[in-house]
Amino acid sequence: MAGTSQQLQRRYADSMMNTFGPPKLVLARGEGCYVWDADGNRYLDLLAGIAVNALGHAHPALVRAVTEQLQTLGHVSNFFATEPQVALAEKLLSLLGVPAADGKVFFANSGTEANEAAFKLTRRTGRTHLVAMDGSFHGRSMGSLALTSKAAYREPFEPLPGDVTFVPYGDPDALAAAVTDRTAAVVVEPVQGEAGVVPAPEGFLARARDITARHGALLWLDEIQSGMGRTGSWMAFEDSGVRPDIVTLAKGLAGGIPVGAMVALGDAGTLLGPGNHGTTFGGNPVAAAAALAVIATIEADGLLENATKVGELLRDGVADSRVTEVRGRGLLVGLDLDADVASEVADAAMRHGVILNACTPNRIRLAPPLVLTTDQASEFLEVWPRILEEAYQGASGRQS
Ligand SMILES: Cc1ncc(COP(=O)(O)O)c(C=O)c1O
Structure with missing residues (x-):
C-alpha cells in the first residue's frame, strides 16, 4: 500500500520508534546515483545511505548476485560453512595484503x-584498558x-563498559602518555x-603503531x-605503511546489504576461540555474495580511480568564500562553513534535488556512490552556490 510522502510521514510517526526524529524524505526508489521520493521528485544522492551504497542504487551486478544466491542458498547459520563466505574472507585478507x-x-x-x-x-589479551580518540x-x-x-x-x-581513556585525535604525545603495559x-x-571527515594527521598511524608495539598493545x-x-584506495590506512592488528569494516562492504567484518591479523586472529563469540546471521551467503559482487565491480569498473578523480572535482568545486576548509580523500568529502548553517544547507540542497549531510552544526559531509560520474558531480556543483545563498539567507532571516 503506497502513499504520498505526507501520508507515509504520518504512518511513520504512528508506528516507528522516535529514535531518529522525523525523516527528511520518504524515498520510494533508486537507480544509480538518483533516488525518487514518494511524490515522484528526483534527488542526486550524495550521501549513499551514509557511505554505504558503493555501487549506487539497483546496480545490476548487486541485484544479480543477491538474486542468484537467494535462489541457491539464502541462509544456513554459522553451524555450516558456505563458499561465498569463505571466498569473501579470503578476498578481504588479500585486499589487506x-x-x-x-x-x-x-x-x-x-x-x-x-x-x-x-x-x-x-x-582476550588478558588486559582491559582501551584507548580511543576524541571525536570518535x-x-x-x-561496547x-x-x-x-x-x-x-x-x-x-552510562555506566558503559569501562577502562577507556580518550586522547586528542592525531596527538602522538598524548597517545604515548596514555598507553601502558596494561x-x-x-x-x-x-x-x-561522523566528526565531519577528519583524516588522521600525516604520520599519526605510524606513531600509533610504534607506541602500541612498544607496550604489546x-x-x-x-x-x-x-x-x-x-x-580511492581499498583502505584509508593503506598509504601509512602500518600493519594493524585489527581492521573493522561494514557500510560499503556489501553495497547496502547489511554486513560487517572484523579482520584480525597475525596472532590477534587466534585470540577468539570456539564459544567466545557468535552470530546467527553474520556473513550469511546472500550478504557474502553481495560483498563479492561489490568488490568485483569496483575492480572491473576502476571505481577506486573514479573515486579519486571525482572526489578531487568535488573538493575543488565546493570552494567558496563561506567555506573555510575542505577535507577528505576520494569520495569522502567534508567541508566547514563559516557559520552554523549546515542543516539549512542540507535543507536547501534538498529543495534543489540534492541529498547531502549536515554532520555537525557547521560541517557538511558528502559520501556519494563510488559510481558518481564527473557529469553528476558537475550537476551538483552548478547549483552549489545557489544552495549556499539560500541557506545563508534563510538562516539570517530567522535570526533577524
Ligand atoms: C567509523 C564508524 N564505526 C562504526 C560505525 C557504526 O556502524 P553501524 O551504524 O553500521 O553500526 C560507524 C557508523 O557511522 C562509523 O562511521
Whole structure:
C-alpha cells in the first residue's frame, strides 16, 4: 500500500520508534546515483545511505548476485560453512595484503557489531584498558558506545563498559602518555567520518603503531566508514605503511546489504576461540555474495580511480568564500562553513534535488556512490552556490 510522502510521514510517526526524529524524505526508489521520493521528485544522492551504497542504487551486478544466491542458498547459520563466505574472507585478507593463513575474519551484520566483536577480542589479551580518540564514532551498542567520544550519545546510557581513556585525535604525545603495559588496544578511525571527515594527521598511524608495539598493545583501525574503496584506495590506512592488528569494516562492504567484518591479523586472529563469540546471521551467503559482487565491480569498473578523480572535482568545486576548509580523500568529502548553517544547507540542497549531510552544526559531509560520474558531480556543483545563498539567507532571516 503506497502513499504520498505526507501520508507515509504520518504512518511513520504512528508506528516507528522516535529514535531518529522525523525523516527528511520518504524515498520510494533508486537507480544509480538518483533516488525518487514518494511524490515522484528526483534527488542526486550524495550521501549513499551514509557511505554505504558503493555501487549506487539497483546496480545490476548487486541485484544479480543477491538474486542468484537467494535462489541457491539464502541462509544456513554459522553451524555450516558456505563458499561465498569463505571466498569473501579470503578476498578481504588479500585486499589487506595478508596471506590467508596470516589473518582471520569474523562476519557480523553492521559496523557496531564488527566493533563489538573486536572489543571482545581485545579482552582476550588478558588486559582491559582501551584507548580511543576524541571525536570518535564507533557505533551505538554498549561496547562501541564506550569507545565513542560524544557525551550526548554516551551519558544517557552510562555506566558503559569501562577502562577507556580518550586522547586528542592525531596527538602522538598524548597517545604515548596514555598507553601502558596494561593497554589491550588503541582504536583509531584513519578518517573520522561522523566528526565531519577528519583524516588522521600525516604520520599519526605510524606513531600509533610504534607506541602500541612498544607496550604489546593491539592497534585496531576502524575502517567502517573510510574503507572498501571510499577514499580511492581499498583502505584509508593503506598509504601509512602500518600493519594493524585489527581492521573493522561494514557500510560499503556489501553495497547496502547489511554486513560487517572484523579482520584480525597475525596472532590477534587466534585470540577468539570456539564459544567466545557468535552470530546467527553474520556473513550469511546472500550478504557474502553481495560483498563479492561489490568488490568485483569496483575492480572491473576502476571505481577506486573514479573515486579519486571525482572526489578531487568535488573538493575543488565546493570552494567558496563561506567555506573555510575542505577535507577528505576520494569520495569522502567534508567541508566547514563559516557559520552554523549546515542543516539549512542540507535543507536547501534538498529543495534543489540534492541529498547531502549536515554532520555537525557547521560541517557538511558528502559520501556519494563510488559510481558518481564527473557529469553528476558537475550537476551538483552548478547549483552549489545557489544552495549556499539560500541557506545563508534563510538562516539570517530567522535570526533577524
Ligand atoms: C567509523 C564508524 N564505526 C562504526 C560505525 C557504526 O556502524 P553501524 O551504524 O553500521 O553500526 C560507524 C557508523 O557511522 C562509523 O562511521
